[in-house]
Amino acid sequence: MRANSLRTLRTVARCCRVPALVPRTSKFGVRWLSSDREERQWSTPLAKMLGEAITTTGPISVAAYMRQCLTAPEGGYYTRQTTDGDQFGAKGDFITSPEISQVFGEMVGLWLYTEWLAQGKKDKVQIIEVGPGRGTLMDDVLRTISNFKSFGRSIEAIYLVEASPHLRKQQAKLLCGTEELKQVDIGESAPCKYLPSCDVNWCEDIRLIPKEATSTPLILAHEFFDALPIHIFQNVAGSNIPASSTIMTPTGPIKPKHGPQAPKNQWHELVVSPTPPPDLPFQSEPEKTHTSTANPPPPDFELTISKSPTPHSLYLPQTSPRYKALATTPDAIIEISPESLSYISDFAVRIGGPNTTDTEGKPHTPSGAALILDYGPLATIPANTLRGIRHHAPCSPFITPGLVDLSADVDFLGLAEGAIKASPSVEVHGPVEQAFFLNTMGIKERAERLIKAAGQGSGDAEGKDEDETVKRLETGWKRLVDRGPTGMGRIYKAMAIVPYVPGKGARRPVGFGGDVVA
Structure with a gap:
């Protein structure tokens, strides 16, 4: 992590x-220009x-x-x-929240469903994830969404913004059951195994994803902004x-x-x-x-x-x-991070529109939402946060370039400023601690149901596996909401961008102090 x-x-x-960050001025051009x-x-x-x-x-x-x-x-x-595998998971360099417990992705999928309800059950929905890793989060999200049939039918396309061909194949195998991808205008595509009526589409840049005034974008960014250059x-x-x-x-x-x-x-x-x-x-x-x-x-x-x-x-x-x-x-x-500001501006324009009309003069009705889950301070400007990590241990960011993961704290308040500046028709909620977001989404209740179901097996041979499953579920969800000094529940934050509708007042989304509305 x-x-x-x-x-x-x-x-x-x-x-x-x-x-x-104890830098010194180097006499560049003298020190390095040696015959050695x-x-x-x-x-x-x-x-x-x-x-x-x-x-x-x-x-x-x-x-x-x-x-x-x-x-x-x-x-x-x-x-x-x-x-020897990839960068994620116990055998890689770090573990992300979706790898720790399936309930994390289920809570994110449930949040998307509540936003779809609150905005009037739109019938043309795009689901977009930037930086999807191995696809674990999207897999849990789509599996959850498939239980809500009317919501699933409203989704017309799924877009994953991914630069790595190697990770694209892993994502395709998990989400589509195949590594064979079809070439399309923006990149590659394959049918979704959870929602057969729509495709999963891959592209290298979010700007390639079409912005349609009649579509409702639901955007996910989990541990994405921390890896953008600063x-x-x-x-x-x-x-x-x-x-x-x-x-x-x-x-x-x-x-x-x-x-x-x-x-x-x-x-x-x-x-x-x-x-x-x-x-x-x-x-x-x-x-x-x-x-x-x-x-x-x-x-x-x-x-x-x-x-x-x-x-x-x-x-x-x-x-x-x-x-x-x-x-x-x-x-x-x-x-x-200028790239972070560019991405957050894109999110805001997709949801709220840059102005009152689109390029064809048609009114743009604000709709959609973005959910950002990452780590960083609640309100202060990050400083001295560039870090490297290798094999789950911290290291200098300047050793073995290409073999070390680099990241920096996210400036959440800077993202909020960028979103509001990019579109007058969005509002920002949070950041709130991940523990608050997940607890109000019902992670404890969901985990308890899974634990109860896992413990209702029979037979000695199965009993050992059941005990391990129960232990994994129990420790997993508690780790996600741990508010200790270095706990994920405290260090990670959640922030949401939703439409601003003049005259109706602010509506707090679920997970940010609001209730489910329809």
């Missing part, structure tokens, strides 16, 4: 002997590719580093072909911009209008650079006690502070009053 990895990079540093560079031993082929590219062009943003490590076509964590900025006191500074951006160069600026607080981006090769001199730091029994390899990369502003440091910290409020706080660190 990624949420149970160490909460800050400083903690990771103590375990891995690497500096974390070609003989450096990189930990993975992806590390070699990244290291050589950075040496040629300069340090890269944390977002660019994360994107390559997670989704590079060759060697990315989620896109590589594994030989930019990290540090407020540097006494910073100044040289007169010659020219920042290249996609829309053209940016140059200060008034020459050198007086030293002041300025956002500088933290960027990724290669660590010095082992045989080159390095500015030593105090030795840190290594508390882990493992012997991790030395990191291939490290964080450094950019000496001058980058396009992202000039723009992103100005996009929210929350960031601007920290502009005069020396050494403040903020993490911003």
Whole structure:
């Protein structure tokens, strides 16, 4: 479970002997341009590719580093072909909530059903999941939905946004009973085994999924936003911009209008650079006690502070009053994910519409819902949260690129701001702790029914299996709602986006303080 990895990079540093968010300005272009560079031993082929590219062009943003490590076509964590299973589950690197207990997916499926009821039983429903993993959550959701016949008949299509061909095959086998996928306009497709009247469709980008004014989108994002790339900025006191500074951006160069600026607080981006090769001199730091029994390899990369502003440091910290409020706080660190804001804006526009009419001049009636389940603070801006995890243990995010899962805390309040800004016809509920969401959805009652059914077997041979099933069900659902300091019920949060209907007042969804309505 990624949420149970160490909460800050400083903690990771103590375990891995690497500096974390204690960046230093590197004399890039001097330290690495050595004749010994070609003989450096990189930990993975992806590390070699990244290291050589950075040496040629300069340090890269944390977002660019994360994107390559997670989704590079060759060697990315989620896109590589594994030989010993996949990244999920007890044999992988982390366990997600649907893998712990089937009741988690059942509660999510039930939530979709309650939203369908509350919005008048729409007859053209799209179910969309971004980042579906092995398909476990969607499998439990569709199995639950199939028990509500009228709801099942209203679903016209299921869409999974998945970049990995390997994971697509696993999802297809679970949801469709086949690995043979048909090529369609947006990607691939196969008939759903739970709802024979509709297909499961796969695509690599949510923008490929059609936005239809007459369709009702029900969107799921479970442990998706935590894996989207982030930019990290540090407020540097006494910073100044040289007169010659020219920042290249996609829309053209940016140059200060008034020459050198007086030293002041300025956002500088933290960027990724290669660590010095082992045989080159390095500015030593105090030795840190290594508390882990493992012997991790030395990191291939490290964080450094950019000496001058980058396009992202000039723009992103100005996009929210929350960031601007920290502009005069020396050494403040903020993490911003533009891709997260892009996805949440897409969700909001699908549900509420960008304005009162669509492109053909027809009225857009707000409908649909999005349910986001992930980990992060309730209201504060994430800082120092970039982390790596391998074999269920925390590690530096800069070792063995492509073999380590990378994630960062989700800025839920930032997502809420982005959704409301993208569409005037949506409202946001939450975030609330996962324990509150699941308990109000009835997870305890559902688990008790399953436990009772599992314990009503007969015969000694079956009794042992029944005891194991009961124990697994009991420990599973309690783990999902555990509110201990590192419990999933406290660390994970739930947030919902639903239509805003003027004149009717806010309607709290089920799981967020509301009741079932029809």
